[in-house]
Amino acid sequence: MSRINTNVGAMLAQRVLANQNQQLSMSLERLSTGLRINRGYDDPAGLIASENLRAEKSAIESAINNASRAGHVINVAEGGLQEISSLMVELQGLVSESSNGAGLSDAEREANQIQVDSILETIDRIANSTNFNGTKLLNGEMSYSLSGVSASDLSGVDVTQARLSGAPGASFDVTVNVEAAATQGTVYIDMNAVATESATFEISGANGVQQFTFAAGSSVADMATAINSFSEALGVTADASDPAFLAIDSSGYGDDAWAKVFTVDGALGMVLDASDGSGTAADEWTINGTDAQVNINGTAAIVDGLTARIATSGFDVSIDLAEAFNVDSASTTFSITGGGASFNIGPDVGLSSHASIGIGSMTTANLGGTWGALSELNTGGGLDLSSGNLDNAQRVVEDAISSVASTRGRLGAFQKHTLGATINSLGVALENTASAESQIRETDFAYETAELTRAQIMMQAATQALQIAKSSPMNVLALLNG
Numbered sequence: 001m002s003r004i005n006t007n008v009g010a011m012l013a014q015r016v017l018a019n020q021n022q023q024l025s026m027s028l029e030r031l032s033t034g035l036r037i038n039r040g041y042d043d044p045a046g047l048i049a050s051e052n053l054r055a056e057k058s059a060i061e062s063a064i065n066n067a068s069r070a071g072h073v074i075n076v077a078e079g080g081l082q083e084i085s086s087l088m089v090e091l092q093g094l095v096s097e098s099s100n101g102a103g104l105s106d107a108e109r110e111a112n113q114i115q116v117d118s119i120l121e122t123i124d125r126i127a128n129s130t131n132f133n134g135t136k137l138l139n140g141e142m143s144y145s146l147s148g149v150s151a152s153d154l155s156g157v158d159v160t161q162a163r164l165s166g167a168p169g170a171s172f173d174v175t176v177n178v179e180a181a182a183t184q185g186t187v188y189i190d191m192n193a194v195a196t197e198s199a200t201f202e203i204s205g206a207n208g209v210q211q212f213t214f215a216a217g218s219s220v221a222d223m224a225t226a227i228n229s230f231s232e233a234l235g236v237t238a239d240a241s242d243p244a245f246l247a248i249d250s251s252g253y254g255d256d257a258w259a260k261v262f263t264v265d266g267a268l269g270m271v272l273d274a275s276d277g278s279g280t281a282a283d284e285w286t287i288n289g290t291d292a293q294v295n296i297n298g299t300a301a302i303v304d305g306l307t308a309r310i311a312t313s314g315f316d317v318s319i320d321l322a323e324a325f326n327v328d329s330a331s332t333t334f335s336i337t338g339g340g341a342s343f344n345i346g347p348d349v350g351l352s353s354h355a356s357i358g359i360g361s362m363t364t365a366n367l368g369g370t371w372g373a374l375s376e377l378n379t380g381g382g383l384d385l386s387s388g389n390l391d392n393a394q395r396v397v398e399d400a401i402s403s404v405a406s407t408r409g410r411l412g413a414f415q416k417h418t419l420g421a422t423i424n425s426l427g428v429a430l431e432n433t434a435s436a437e438s439q440i441r442e443t444d445f446a447y448e449t450a451e452l453t454r455a456q457i458m459m460q461a462a463t464q465a466l467q468i469a470k471s472s473p474m475n476v477l478a479l480l481n482g
Contacts, residue, residue: 072132124364142359146159185257200263205260220245263284271283291304307320367399
């Protein structure tokens with residue numbers, strides 16, 4: 001049948017042509033933008049996945065930038081510490097040179113003191129001026145804040161890493177339990193042996209060795225006084241509290257601390273190894289101390305004498321037990337309330353993405369150790385070059401050098417292993433995330449150009465079909481003319 005009011009063939013051809021035109025437009029859009037998904041209509045599920053991946057890419061890129069910025073901060077701090085270290089090496093030379101009493105004039109010693117004062121002033125200036133983006137790095141601003149530390153329990157606390165919650169007022173409690181006290185190495189001399197004959201003993205400790213000869217009938221107090229006058233040089237002390245036995249104690253505690261007594265002449269076989277004076281008698285005994293057994297927050301610490309350290313993920317603390325606290329079952333608690341240099345080096349803003357490190361004060365008032373502070377080497381200080389106490393001055397400088405070197409090592413390890421490894425890992429994650437997002441969202445040009453060619457051909461075919469459908473009603477005229 002032939003009808004002219006409704007041209008169904010033309011309608012069909014027109015609908016197909018519209019579809020082909022839409023497909024052609026879509027191919028042209030994808031080729032011109034380079035994106036397979038330009039709107040939710042193109043692929044709803046793919047759009048959701050690709051938007052999530054784009055967000056992850058942005059977070060990873062920010063984390064890489066944060067880690068790189070953290071590396072710059074460490075570099076600035078390291079630069080200041082390197083110069084401080086060089087100055088202290090020079091300071092060590094000046095102290096050693098000034099100890100040459102007979103070979104150095106007063107004027108030369110005064111000139112050395114002027115240099116010492118200048119070095120100490122420069123160290124303070126570097127410590128107070130080293131900063132990154134307005135934040136001081138070496139004046140103690142980057143150290144951790146502590147509360148509740150009892151000086152009678154802990155003589156020193158050094159927190160180098162603590163992962164604190166970002167919530168206001170967040171703190172971290174640290175509980176220290178002494179399971180077993182540290183001991184000194186102790187050797188005993190039976191005073192009964194010295195009562196009737198003179199005796200010569202060689203007494204030594206971690207620092208040196210010295211011979212002592214005691215006359216028959218020497219008192220335990222006199223012998224202790226003689227030995228204690230060499231205490232620093234030997235690394236031992238003499239205890240005369242028991243008149244029957246002279247105790248020779250190592251100055252320090254732990255496995256590395258020891259005391260030795262060797263009978264050179266007289267009083268043979270009267271050196272004892274037991275604390276009550278009833279131990280095994282011999283001509284010679286060397287006794288080492290024992291390290292304490294300490295738990296920090298329930299974890300067994302690595303202990304050297306009275307110094308205990310624990311290093312776990314996000315937490316690194318070293319504590320020095322006070323001698324009064326060095327008893328079995330002693331316990332104390334303190335809190336880390338803030339501070340430290342904290343960096344967010346992960347894609348998520350959360351505790352797991354935070355890395356932190358403490359940088360203590362590098363001023364001369366804070367550098368040093370058991371023997372005093374570096375600032376005491378200033379003119380008029382207790383350890384200046386004219387004080388005559390250059391042994392201790394050198395020990396202070398050595399402790400300061402060790403402290404700065406340790407800090408530089410920690411910063412270097414943090415930069416290499418924490419920041420460097422994180423940047424490498426994030427770089428791989430960024431590549432894989434970008435690849436996944438590209439696979440979902442971006443145009444496959446080889447496929448899309450083939451689709452474009454097909455759409456062009458189909459559109460031409462649909463156009464031709466529409467022309468044929470439009471001319472089809474003209475055949476009705478032939479019936480009318482017949």
